[in-house]
Amino acid sequence: MTNIEELVKQQAEVHGTTRESLMPILQAVIRSERFLSEDAMVAIARELDISTADVFGTASFYTFMDTTPKGKNIIRVCKTITCHMKGKDAVIGALEDLLKIKLGENTSDGKFSLLQANCLGWCHKGPVMLINDEVHPEVTPESAVEVIQGYLKQK
Amino acid sequence: MENKIKKVDLIFEQVDYLEILDRSFKRTQDEIILDIIDSGLRGRGGAGFPTGLKWKFAKNEEADQKYVICNADEGEPGTFKDREILTQVPEKVLGGMALCGKSTGASRGYIYLRGEYNFLLPQLNAAIDKFHEDLKNMNFDFTIEIKSGSGAYVCGEETALMESMEGKRGEPRNKPPFPTTSGYLGKPTSVNNVETLVFALMIAKEGPTKFKEMGTFDSRGSKVFSVSGDTPKAGIYELELGMSLEDFVNEFGDGDTKAVQIGGASGFCVARKHFKETVIGFEGIPTGGSMMLFNSTRSMYNILNDYLEFFEEESCGQCTPCRVGCQQLLKGIEAVKKGNRPPSYLDELQKLSETMKIASKCGLGQSAPNPFNSIINNFREEIIY
Numbered sequence: 001m002t003n004i005e006e007l008v009k010q011q012a013e014v015h016g017t018t019r020e021s022l023m024p025i026l027q028a029v030i031r032s033e034r035f036l037s038e039d040a041m042v043a044i045a046r047e048l049d050i051s052t053a054d055v056f057g058t059a060s061f062y063t064f065m066d067t068t069p070k071g072k073n074i075i076r077v078c079k080t081i082t083c084h085m086k087g088k089d090a091v092i093g094a095l096e097d098l099l100k101i102k103l104g105e106n107t108s109d110g111k112f113s114l115l116q117a118n119c120l121g122w123c124h125k126g127p128v129m130l131i132n133d134e135v136h137p138e139v140t141p142e143s144a145v146e147v148i149q150g151y152l153k154q155k
Numbered sequence: 156m157e158n159k160i161k162k163v164d165l166i167f168e169q170v171d172y173l174e175i176l177d178r179s180f181k182r183t184q185d186e187i188i189l190d191i192i193d194s195g196l197r198g199r200g201g202a203g204f205p206t207g208l209k210w211k212f213a214k215n216e217e218a219d220q221k222y223v224i225c226n227a228d229e230g231e232p233g234t235f236k237d238r239e240i241l242t243q244v245p246e247k248v249l250g251g252m253a254l255c256g257k258s259t260g261a262s263r264g265y266i267y268l269r270g271e272y273n274f275l276l277p278q279l280n281a282a283i284d285k286f287h288e289d290l291k292n293m294n295f296d297f298t299i300e301i302k303s304g305s306g307a308y309v310c311g312e313e314t315a316l317m318e319s320m321e322g323k324r325g326e327p328r329n330k331p332p333f334p335t336t337s338g339y340l341g342k343p344t345s346v347n348n349v350e351t352l353v354f355a356l357m358i359a360k361e362g363p364t365k366f367k368e369m370g371t372f373d374s375r376g377s378k379v380f381s382v383s384g385d386t387p388k389a390g391i392y393e394l395e396l397g398m399s400l401e402d403f404v405n406e407f408g409d410g411d412t413k414a415v416q417i418g419g420a421s422g423f424c425v426a427r428k429h430f431k432e433t434v435i436g437f438e439g440i441p442t443g444g445s446m447m448l449f450n451s452t453r454s455m456y457n458i459l460n461d462y463l464e465f466f467e468e469e470s471c472g473q474c475t476p477c478r479v480g481c482q483q484l485l486k487g488i489e490a491v492k493k494g495n496r497p498p499s500y501l502d503e504l505q506k507l508s509e510t511m512k513i514a515s516k517c518g519l520g521q522s523a524p525n526p527f528n529s530i531i532n533n534f535r536e537e538i539i540y
Binding site for chain 1: 229230231232233234235238269270271272273274276302303304305306307308319320321322323324325326340381382383384385389390391420445447453457458461462465468469471
């Protein structure tokens, strides 16, 4: 059994194999792998006894369920109105320079993905960015770079 | 100048929620529901359905299982009050859910928490564990579980939310049947906004009178506002309903407020010349709490463009008026701005937006035309030139 099959099996034991378990299992795979590979979706479909197309159809509906490879840490900068007004473009520019990638790309070492997201719910403290589940409100280009450098040192 | 903004402290006030529940559990379902109906409480997520009636409908259904759902899929741009409520007073939200469970005869509750708020999970789960202990001591059978979203605005629509909970694409269902008849897993379900549940608990504590005496005939009580944009006072404020937009801007504006977007991206943009006669509430312009202020340095074209981009991305794509309509509105204003289409094209787009309002399946497609029309009507020249 591959790692991903094991992970899916183990998650199915926790959440069950009914249709309602699909979201928590997909979310668990995302937490561990950062994206849903074809292998993962096939394994989930087998475990839940539904079609692979159904798994892909569900997953592809949700913004946070990527089906293409992503970096170990996903950076999402909020792009909606107030964060736009408060300077999210400068934050993204600084991160692009630091990581040497463009918006939507992964770093070549697989450590980071840089994405934009719709409203993250911090409009009074924009611009805001999420790194995986961790939230960083009121970032400036400088403080955003510092946060990422912290991650670079860590891992 | 007289301060016409009345600050209230019901939502974030620390209360002995177990004492409130203990008292409520000794009352009949009808007594609790009648108090909520009498208070005039309407849903605080934006749509404003009378909460007491919703609970009554759910209560009147015969079923072996019923559900309570707390809608914490707070995705409306400019709204961030539910996150704050869940951070500061999670036990009051859980208390409101148990109260709803008692009133409607449901023994299971779910919080649908948007994926963007996953960082709240550890503290919320801890609060739920403690709450389960407390309920066990009170001999009340009610359990709460969190279901996470994964970044889809439309899942804040209650039927899309339940589809998502059932492990499917978050596509809204046809209504009727309404969730109080056939909701999660086909069972009677009452879906309530985070803030609504806390108000229900506070009405159970204080009785309906105190709440009813605040606000106006159509908009009783107070409301938590999320204030953002060009304001020196960005943040969260609980205010009595029924104030004029002029009073609001006097309190929160930066002295140069050109327009206010009430109700988030799906709400209405009000220009300065209409501040005086605009009432914030169900008789005027309702809001789920989002108040975005814009000063004279802002381009209304950019603002509208942002809103339409948002809807174009977040439309679930299930029904044509919304899927194609949102795309065409966005493409349309870009074409007019670039001069590829004449200004009269905006009139064509406004006709399209009327079709979207009538023919879209859910609130997303029905309300995406709101910012479009209100910005075009007030700031037409900024869209063209």
